[in-house]
Amino acid sequence: MIKLKDKSILITGGSSGIGKAVALRCAKDGAKVLVAARDEEKLSKVVDEINSLGGKGFYFKVDVTQPDQVKKMFENAIENLGCVDVVFNNAGLGFVKRIYEITDDEIAKTIDVNVKGEIYVAKYASQIFKEQKNGHLINTSSLAGLITIPQWSVYVASKWAITGLTDAIRQELKPFGIKVSSLHPGAVNTAFFSKDKANIDISQMDSSQVVTPEIVAEAVYKAIFTNTRKILVPSMSKSYSFLYKFMPELTEKMMENLVKDVAYEDEPEESSFGYVKPCPRCSA
Numbered sequence: 001m002i003k004l005k006d007k008s009i010l011i012t013g014g015s016s017g018i019g020k021a022v023a024l025r026c027a028k029d030g031a032k033v034l035v036a037a038r039d040e041e042k043l044s045k046v047v048d049e050i051n052s053l054g055g056k057g058f059y060f061k062v063d064v065t066q067p068d069q070v071k072k073m074f075e076n077a078i079e080n081l082g083c084v085d086v087v088f089n090n091a092g093l094g095f096v097k098r099i100y101e102i103t104d105d106e107i108a109k110t111i112d113v114n115v116k117g118e119i120y121v122a123k124y125a126s127q128i129f130k131e132q133k134n135g136h137l138i139n140t141s142s143l144a145g146l147i148t149i150p151q152w153s154v155y156v157a158s159k160w161a162i163t164g165l166t167d168a169i170r171q172e173l174k175p176f177g178i179k180v181s182s183l184h185p186g187a188v189n190t191a192f193f194s195k196d197k198a199n200i201d202i203s204q205m206d207s208s209q210v211v212t213p214e215i216v217a218e219a220v221y222k223a224i225f226t227n228t229r230k231i232l233v234p235s236m237s238k239s240y241s242f243l244y245k246f247m248p249e250l251t252e253k254m255m256e257n258l259v260k261d262v263a264y265e266d267e268p269e270e271s272s273f274g275y276v277k278p279c280p281r282c283s284a
């Protein structure tokens with residue numbers, strides 16, 4: 001079944017990784033796909049790939065942290081695509097840093113792109129969907145939007161925001177027949193783990209814990225036009241999120257073990273919970 005033939009999809013974060021993989025998967029069905037991000041050179045190459053796979057590609061240069069640009073992106077989408085059937089609200093980034101070491105600039109970037117950016121895109125998408133009385137909004141959260149992971153606190157905060165946002169939007173748009181889903185991938189091998197953002201080398205991670213963007217794209221593709229609340233991929237993500245609901249402390253322990261190789265020099269070897277150590281500042 002070619003379910004997306006001539007359907008129109010707008011994808012933010014479409015220049016690389018998961019967004020690009022979803023764009024190419026939809027293109028194989030002959031969909032009209034508008035990819036949006038900041039890097040025009042990369043976007044233009046994705047458009048070429050979309051066209052060569054049988055889709056109809058367009059791109060729009062956007063910084064999702066700027067609401068005026070997001071509004072223009074949707075105006076451009078209507079001009080080029082005619083209407084918008086699906087919005088994959090996916091642009092995002094993350095810094096793998098603990099709360100006491102992340103810089104103020106990195107905090108601002110994480111919240112601006114992951115939270116404010118996704119909110120602006122959701123707002124303008126919902127206005128179009130409401131007019132059309134049709135549409136499917138898919139917001140990229142993360143497994144980190146359902147459980148907690150040490151070293152990822154600010155990213156976790158941004159993605160829990162998206163999980164909550166998505167659930168509330170679903171309730172708001174239900175009367176208009178608009179579908180709303182959130183995507184919760186575990187670790188995916190993309191530029192997300194580039195050296196400037198992560199102190200985790202993804203090639204060193206247990207390969208059974210890491211999936212390709214194409215696997216995530218297939219799950220997103222399958223969920224398009226269904227009323228799937230939460231797209232959990234890979235299946236291990238389902239187990240973690242289920243476990244976290246009922247046994248949060250056990251899941252936290254599992255996550256601590258998962259990242260334990262990235263220990264910090266100043267980190268105490270043993271937890272000091274249970275007794276009060278003399279304060280080094282006062283006793284100096």
Ligand SMILES: NC(=O)c1ccc[n+]([C@@H]2O[C@H](COP(=O)([O-])OP(=O)(O)OC[C@H]3O[C@@H](n4cnc5c(N)ncnc54)[C@H](OP(=O)(O)O)[C@@H]3O)[C@@H](O)[C@H]2O)c1
Pocket residue numbers: 012013014015016017018019036037038039040042062063064065090091092093094113117140141142143184185186187188189190191192193
């Ligand atoms: N990789 C993982 O393990 C993983 C796991 C769970 C969730 N996720 C989420 O999946 C989404 C996609 O990430 P990815 O793994 O595919 O990483 P990626 O390859 O680095 O892709 C991130 C995309 O976001 C775009 N972007 C970043 N800042 C932007 C801005 N201000 N305005 C517009 N576009 C912007 C980037 O394009 P430009 O730089 O060209 O703007 C790029 O297209 C993110 O929301 C991420 O949090 C990733």
